Amino acid sequence: MATCFRCKTQETELYENGVPICLKCVDARSVKRRPALSQLEDIRATLHQQFIRATNCKEVATAHNRLNDFLARGIVPEDLKEKLKKAAFA
Numbered sequence: 001m002a003t004c005f006r007c008k009t010q011e012t013e014l015y016e017n018g019v020p021i022c023l024k025c026v027d028a029r030s031v032k033r034r035p036a037l038s039q040l041e042d043i044r045a046t047l048h049q050q051f052i053r054a055t056n057c058k059e060v061a062t063a064h065n066r067l068n069d070f071l072a073r074g075i076v077p078e079d080l081k082e083k084l085k086k087a088a089f090a
Helices: 023-031 037-073 078-089
Strands: none
């Protein structure tokens, strides 16, 4: 039997590429592998959808604030003041 090359505490008969390694170290190493490309693409797609939804919520909040300012305080947004001027001269 040989001592595991990685942890140097376990005796093992298992060899990988000519190097002794115990089952505990093999299992620990396999956990750290990167996820498959398809899993990464799924994560990216989910995060992108969440970003789009968050952006749309911000637009809704902005529109709500503009409407509330107009109804409660009579504040006309700058981009709509031109429309108000044209309607006054018509």
